[in-house]
Amino acid sequence: MKPLFSVYVVLILSMISCSNDDDSNDAIASGLNGKWNLVNISGGFTGIDHDFAIGTIVWDFNETNNMVTVTNNNTDTTISDILPSGTYSYSIVDKESIKELIVNDINRGTFEMTNDEFIINEQFRDGFRVVFRR
Secondary structure, three states, rough: OOOHHHHHHHHHHHHOOOOOOOOOOOOOHHHOOEEEEEEEEEEOOOOOEEEEEOOOOEEEEOOOOEEEEEEEOOOOOOOOOOOOOEEEEEEEEOOOOOOEEEEEOOOEEEEOOOOOOEEOHHHHHHHEEEEEEE
């Protein structure tokens, strides 16, 4: 009976010590809540570098429901602007201290943030570097 009891104790202790860490950070910890203006997009295979006027493309993050509403008023179809107007789900994944932004189940790249700016960088795969400001 003692060996069986020991197995139960080990099982119970291992279940208690488990945490619910799923490598994702909730939006509250990210600081993304609110409106962000896409101000520059650069990189890609062709090496573009385009500035957008404040208000042309706005991403409005809602940390309560992990949704982002994109208002895209860019009329130049020759310039990549990431997403058309619409509402998308988002999350932030933390992989080995590198945060990645997932929008609509697509990894948009690494995510870096300061108080008034955040950058999505996917240049490691010949993608874009996208800069947002408040």
